Amino acid sequence: MIPRKALALGAVLVAVSIGTASAQEPQPNDLLLATLWTQRSVEFKGNALTVYALAKIRLDQALADKNWTAAPVEQKGDYQNLPPAIVLDVDETVLDNSDYQKKLAVTGERFKDATWNAWIEERRATPLPGAEGFITTVLDGLHGQVILVTNRKQSQCAATEDNLRTVHVRYDRILCDRAGNGDKNPRFSAVIEGEPGVTPALNILIWVGDNIQDFPSLNQKATGDFADFGSHYFALPNPLYGSWQGVPPR
Numbered sequence: 001m002i003p004r005k006a007l008a009l010g011a012v013l014v015a016v017s018i019g020t021a022s023a024q025e026p027q028p029n030d031l032l033l034a035t036l037w038t039q040r041s042v043e044f045k046g047n048a049l050t051v052y053a054l055a056k057i058r059l060d061q062a063l064a065d066k067n068w069t070a071a072p073v074e075q076k077g078d079y080q081n082l083p084p085a086i087v088l089d090v091d092e093t094v095l096d097n098s099d100y101q102k103k104l105a106v107t108g109e110r111f112k113d114a115t116w117n118a119w120i121e122e123r124r125a126t127p128l129p130g131a132e133g134f135i136t137t138v139l140d141g142l143h144g145q146v147i148l149v150t151n152r153k154q155s156q157c158a159a160t161e162d163n164l165r166t167v168h169v170r171y172d173r174i175l176c177d178r179a180g181n182g183d184k185n186p187r188f189s190a191v192i193e194g195e196p197g198v199t200p201a202l203n204i205l206i207w208v209g210d211n212i213q214d215f216p217s218l219n220q221k222a223t224g225d226f227a228d229f230g231s232h233y234f235a236l237p238n239p240l241y242g243s244w245q246g247v248p249p250r
């Protein structure tokens, strides 16, 4: 449970910082507190850096282990000799959109496709701590491929690529949500299998995301020991939004 007093304080802090403080006390707001934690806390930065630092260590281990794959079910045949690759989500994994969430928190508006699309068109998302360094290691140090799989729509892909370029994030391919159904699994399969004459089949060594659906065949109903997390799967903290919001409280 989040103390209401703390939430109200958070609202005041943000209101002051953006110059909209008024005599009327702002209403408590969960999204506002989550945005404050994401934007202001050193703990968020530390979490993100920790995730990417461990992913780097695992990559070194992966390259020393010929049989390493992060897709043991999906990867077929002689996968050991395929080019190595990592797959990353974009939003709240590589790009930080917390300024969009702050706007929602301060105005009280709900998420809408139109305002989200306008934010993407602004191309103002910033890089997540650790992301660019990790990607550089993969591309330059390990000569691996970097594949971005995002649920941004195909119509938003060009602006997304502009934004990534602006913050110096490089990659080999980006797959936006051409089908418009939010299901990344067909795109994961396409990345693994390649396309003859267009793109090679790849051996995926690491997956990075902020949502359980950024990992193959997983969703909020996932059970088990989650042993892949910290070895082959790496999850960034995202208290702002996600598929977790549809899960009933315990």
Ligand SMILES: [Mg+2]
Binding pocket: 089, 090, 091, 092, 093, 209, 210, 211
């Ligand atoms: Mg994401």
